[in-house]
Amino acid sequence: MANSSDIVLEVDGLSVDIRTAGGTLHAVRDISFSVKRGETLCLVGESGCGKSMTSLAIMDLLPKAATKTARRLAFAGEDLSRAGKGRINALRGNSMSMIFQEPMTALNPAYTIGNQLVEAYCLHKKASEVEARERAVFLLGKVGIANAAERLGQYPHQLSGGLRQRVMIAMALMCGPELLIADEPTTALDVTIQAQILRLLADLQRELGIAMVLITHDLGIVARIADRVAVMYAGQIVEEGPTASLFNAPRHPYTQGLIACIPVPGRTEPGGRLGVIPGVVPSLVGEVRGCSFRDRCTKAQQACLDAPPVRETADGHRWRCILENAA
Amino acid sequence: MTSEPLSLPAAAEPTAYSRLMRRVLGQKAFVIGIGIVAAIVLIALLAPVLAPHDPYLQNLSARNVPPFWYAKGSWVHPLGTDQLGRDYLSRVIYGARISLLIGISVVIISGLIGTTLGLAAGYFGGKVDMLVTFLVTTRLSMPVILVALAVVAMIGGSLWIVILVLGFLKWDRFAVVMRSATQQVRSLDYVAAAEAAGASTTRIVLGEVLPNIAPHLIVVATLEAASAILLEAALSFLGLGVQPPLPSWGLMISEAKAYMFFSFWLIAIPGTALALLIFAINLAGDGLRDIIAPEGRS
Amino acid sequence: MTALIEAHDLTRSFEVSRGMFKGKRTLHAVNGISLDIRQGEVLAIVGESGCGKSTLARMLLGLLPPSAGAITLEGQDIRSLGRKGMARRVQPVFQDPYSSLNPRRTIASIVALPLEVHGIGTAAERRKMTIEMLDKVGLPQRFADRYPRELSGGQRQRVAIARALVMKPEVVVCDEPTSALDVSVQSQILNLLMDLRRELNLTYVFISHNLAVVEHIATRVAVMYLGRVVELAETAALFKAPRHPYTKALLASVLTPEPGLGIPDTGLGIAFPDPLNPPSGCPFHPRCPERLPQCASVVPQILRDETGAVACHLHGQGPAPH
Ligand SMILES: Nc1ncnc2c1ncn2[C@@H]1O[C@H](COP(=O)(O)OP(=O)(O)OP(=O)(O)O)[C@@H](O)[C@H]1O
Numbered sequence: 001m002a003n004s005s006d007i008v009l010e011v012d013g014l015s016v017d018i019r020t021a022g023g024t025l026h027a028v029r030d031i032s033f034s035v036k037r038g039e040t041l042c043l044v045g046e047s048g049c050g051k052s053m054t055s056l057a058i059m060d061l062l063p064k065a066a067t068k069t070a071r072r073l074a075f076a077g078e079d080l081s082r083a084g085k086g087r088i089n090a091l092r093g094n095s096m097s098m099i100f101q102e103p104m105t106a107l108n109p110a111y112t113i114g115n116q117l118v119e120a121y122c123l124h125k126k127a128s129e130v131e132a133r134e135r136a137v138f139l140l141g142k143v144g145i146a147n148a149a150e151r152l153g154q155y156p157h158q159l160s161g162g163l164r165q166r167v168m169i170a171m172a173l174m175c176g177p178e179l180l181i182a183d184e185p186t187t188a189l190d191v192t193i194q195a196q197i198l199r200l201l202a203d204l205q206r207e208l209g210i211a212m213v214l215i216t217h218d219l220g221i222v223a224r225i226a227d228r229v230a231v232m233y234a235g236q237i238v239e240e241g242p243t244a245s246l247f248n249a250p251r252h253p254y255t256q257g258l259i260a261c262i263p264v265p266g267r268t269e270p271g272g273r274l275g276v277i278p279g280v281v282p283s284l285v286g287e288v289r290g291c292s293f294r295d296r297c298t299k300a301q302q303a304c305l306d307a308p309p310v311r312e313t314a315d316g317h318r319w320r321c322i323l324e325n326a327a
Numbered sequence: 328m329t330s331e332p333l334s335l336p337a338a339a340e341p342t343a344y345s346r347l348m349r350r351v352l353g354q355k356a357f358v359i360g361i362g363i364v365a366a367i368v369l370i371a372l373l374a375p376v377l378a379p380h381d382p383y384l385q386n387l388s389a390r391n392v393p394p395f396w397y398a399k400g401s402w403v404h405p406l407g408t409d410q411l412g413r414d415y416l417s418r419v420i421y422g423a424r425i426s427l428l429i430g431i432s433v434v435i436i437s438g439l440i441g442t443t444l445g446l447a448a449g450y451f452g453g454k455v456d457m458l459v460t461f462l463v464t465t466r467l468s469m470p471v472i473l474v475a476l477a478v479v480a481m482i483g484g485s486l487w488i489v490i491l492v493l494g495f496l497k498w499d500r501f502a503v504v505m506r507s508a509t510q511q512v513r514s515l516d517y518v519a520a521a522e523a524a525g526a527s528t529t530r531i532v533l534g535e536v537l538p539n540i541a542p543h544l545i546v547v548a549t550l551e552a553a554s555a556i557l558l559e560a561a562l563s564f565l566g567l568g569v570q571p572p573l574p575s576w577g578l579m580i581s582e583a584k585a586y587m588f589f590s591f592w593l594i595a596i597p598g599t600a601l602a603l604l605i606f607a608i609n610l611a612g613d614g615l616r617d618i619i620a621p622e623g624r625s
Numbered sequence: 626m627t628a629l630i631e632a633h634d635l636t637r638s639f640e641v642s643r644g645m646f647k648g649k650r651t652l653h654a655v656n657g658i659s660l661d662i663r664q665g666e667v668l669a670i671v672g673e674s675g676c677g678k679s680t681l682a683r684m685l686l687g688l689l690p691p692s693a694g695a696i697t698l699e700g701q702d703i704r705s706l707g708r709k710g711m712a713r714r715v716q717p718v719f720q721d722p723y724s725s726l727n728p729r730r731t732i733a734s735i736v737a738l739p740l741e742v743h744g745i746g747t748a749a750e751r752r753k754m755t756i757e758m759l760d761k762v763g764l765p766q767r768f769a770d771r772y773p774r775e776l777s778g779g780q781r782q783r784v785a786i787a788r789a790l791v792m793k794p795e796v797v798v799c800d801e802p803t804s805a806l807d808v809s810v811q812s813q814i815l816n817l818l819m820d821l822r823r824e825l826n827l828t829y830v831f832i833s834h835n836l837a838v839v840e841h842i843a844t845r846v847a848v849m850y851l852g853r854v855v856e857l858a859e860t861a862a863l864f865k866a867p868r869h870p871y872t873k874a875l876l877a878s879v880l881t882p883e884p885g886l887g888i889p890d891t892g893l894g895i896a897f898p899d900p901l902n903p904p905s906g907c908p909f910h911p912r913c914p915e916r917l918p919q920c921a922s923v924v925p926q927i928l929r930d931e932t933g934a935v936a937c938h939l940h941g942q943g944p945a946p947h
Pocket residue numbers: 018019020025027045046047048049050051052053054063065217284328329330331333
């Protein structure tokens with residue numbers, strides 16, 4: 001077991017509420033997790049389950065209508081909920097950085113990618129422009145961009161989607177972050193390019209010992225890249241554990257259902273029926289009582305009307321269900 | 328961000344209608360604007376009942392009687408009389424009919440022309456689009472007021488001539504807005520699905536495209552109606568619009584200009600009526616734009 | 626199996642303007658594709674974005690005229706069938722369940738539109754057929770008078786499928802019907818499509834970039850790259866023994882939820898394809914790990930054999946180096 005000083009990100013009891021016309025929407029409900037140096041944690045779940053809100057809450061980038069509360073939100077031992085705006089700005093883009101799903105929303109179309117790569121570095125590291133440029137060229141080379149020096153003079157719109165995503169990765173790595181949050185970094189890309197970029201990300205993460213939170217809805221990506229997995233449903237983490245344990249012996253009915261839905265060449269019978277999860281996600285507006293999966297759960301019973309307990313095995317596999325093993 | 332599964336309608340969800348009502352009532356400017364417009368429309372419709380006198384009846388012995396709040400005023404003519412002794416309140420009330428008639432008729436004509444051109448340009452693109460763009464550019468290079476002046480000066484002014492001239496001149500904004508709105512809708516998959524279902528082009532344009540761009544149409548129509556009413560007033564003021572003895576507000580202002588310094592109300596009263604109507608229509612139009620803007624994907 | 630639809634040397638190009646003074650360039654979205662779609666099969670078309678899948682689909686639906694080449698339906702040129710004639714036999718399901726339903730119509734009116742267009746039945750009969758169709762795709766009657774915005778993505782896609790099937794077509798062209806959906810919804814829609822196919826004896830053209838889905842649903846697969854079909858084979862054969870290097874890379878990129886395997890190395894170069902500047906010779910050569918000397922200059926001809934078809938210098942044109 002690594003000692004506690006290895007923990008880069010610690011989230012305890014994080015909730016995000018959003019004011020809407022219809023009432024308060026509980027987008028994230030009391031979630032806790034931590035990520036160690038050199039570890040990849042995947043947050044996985046279907047659209048609207050609160051993955052992005054979680055990442056934005058950590059980076060302090062929530063939209064105006066949203067408010068967050070947390071018992072503890074610590075970066076490298078430092079409590080972020082007590083840190084001032086200035087301190088968070090100093091950390092963000094420096095020792096904590098983020099990769100977004102759509103690179104065009106994060107890259108400024110009016111500046112060359114060189115300008116954008118160099119600026120943050122000079123700002124945070126008080127480095128000279130020459131140094132910053134050198135580092136930019138080095139990192140662009142690392143993310144597999146040939147003739148990097150020329151690319152520095154190009155504008156974002158002159159690059160293809162795959163290249164832009166690589167530039168985003170290079171930008172996120174410029175200041176040598178300890179924590180990297182990647183929100184659906186490859187969802188907009190083609191499968192071959194997705195594989196290339198994920199491979200690159202995994203290599204860099206291992207090489208630089210970064211703690212990474214990778215957010216995705218794709219269980220395939222999760223299985224291949226994560227050390228640990230947290231499955232989110234309706235704003236809660238319903239199951240969390242080491243990747244192998246979670247995929248080989250999922251405990252929560254939702255996780256089991258999700259895995260059964262996916263066709264796997266060589267495993268599912270071509271043309272056969274795929275598993276389904278009946279029903280739809282419940283509304284998160286207003287108070288949610290008991291197990292939020294209960295309307296769709298085939299194992300639901302009277303006791304599920306109360307908040308289910310969190311169960312745990314020795315290897316740190318935890319799930320939130322009244323059942324010890326739903327399989 | 329797709330929030331849709333979470334906002335799935337449980338039975339208690341507000342209906343589309345009540346959501347719309349809430350949004351409408353949230354728009355104070357719109358409610359005020361549409362309230363004033365509705366009041367003016369009502370007054371115009373009920374003019375024969377509401378007007379205390381015949382608006383055309385001259386009484387040369389009671390000329391330039393001031394409104395009731397002046398010492399010399401009287402309740403027989405609450406807003407006084409004009410230079411020919413006609414009851415001013417009655418003329419203002421009947422004047423609302425003319426302004427609204429102008430606004431509505433001009434918008435119907437220009438709306439039909441502009442929407443047809445805009446729909447055609449946006450739906451078919453290519454050569455049709457080039458032709459319509461050319462027509463719009465040509466039209467924009469001719470200042471409305473000058474062309475209207477020239478036409479009316481040549482063939483003389485009358486209510487219907489003003490309506491026709493303005494109607495055939497003011498379609499440009501309809502065409503421009505409808506063109507770009509149509510282009511957007513045209514590229515959506517439901518149009519392709521209707522095409523693949525075998526629907527004719529007319530059916531697609533009327534059944535799939537038009538209902539989805541109608542909100543834009545309504546907004547342009549309100550703004551254009553206000554603009555047409557003002558133009559009529561300007562033309563009538565210059566003596567090239569509606570001809571006497573019709574009680575057009577612009578004409579009333581024009582007829583009163585000789586008395587401006589002695590009987591200021593003769594200008595102030597139709598002027599206020601005109602300003603109020605234009606203000607109210609613009610308020611309603613702007614509010615409408617805000618109400619329909621957030622529609623679409625939640 | 627007999628060929629229901631045949632595409633002969635289909636080509637579609639677009640004029641793309643490149644800014645104010647640069648003039649126009651021609652983009653070959655689909656570049657000489659010949660395909661047959663057989664009665665009762667599920668023909669998948671896979672390839673990365675921009676390779677021309679949707680353009681091909683729109684031509685097969687008769688929504689977009691080809692720049693060259695022709696499409697025949699049971700031997701008859703589809704241009705002679707007319708819009709209505711095509712509509713009775715070939716129907717689409719699109720990717721985006723949001724833009725594919727007219728927001729101003731109710732669900733029932735969306736599904737009944739094809740019936741109305743073809744003047745089938747009285748209003749009451751159409752209503753009955755619509756409700757039956759909605760039931761078939763798993764939507765209870767209470768949805769009939771709702772508007773699309775009140776439905777979830779998966780429910781909307783069911784409506785789109787109901788609309789496509791209400792005329793009892795023979796062929797349904799599905800353009801990425803599940804890629805905008807969550808996995809749990811995707812499996813529902815895939816199950817539905819398979820059930821309907823069995824029940825109504827349908828032929829599908831199934832466009833997707835998800836090879837796991839393709840393996841599950843398709844009987845034959847056409848792999849596209851920059852406007853061309855580079856490989857065509859029965860699904861099982863293609864997954865067992867892919868022949869084109871691009872197909873191999875695609876298969877290697879499938880990330881199945883199997884822990885411990887890590888992210889595969891596709892072996893591809895990093896030159897991303899640009900449809901406006903297609904490479905000379907084999908369009909795949911800048912990325913191809915098995916590139917031969919002639920690949921940069923000579924366009925590989927398509928080789929058709931009993932397995933299917935493949936366009937690569939490694940196959941055909943002399944002995945394949947193995
Ligand atoms: N600005 C906002 N206003 C109101 N509700 C919001 C806002 N942003 C997000 N939400 C809601 O918060 C919940 C969680 O959103 P979030 O974006 O984190 O989901 P997600 O898991 O990232 O989904 P996706 O995979 O679609 O990106 C959803 O119900 C969403 O609709």
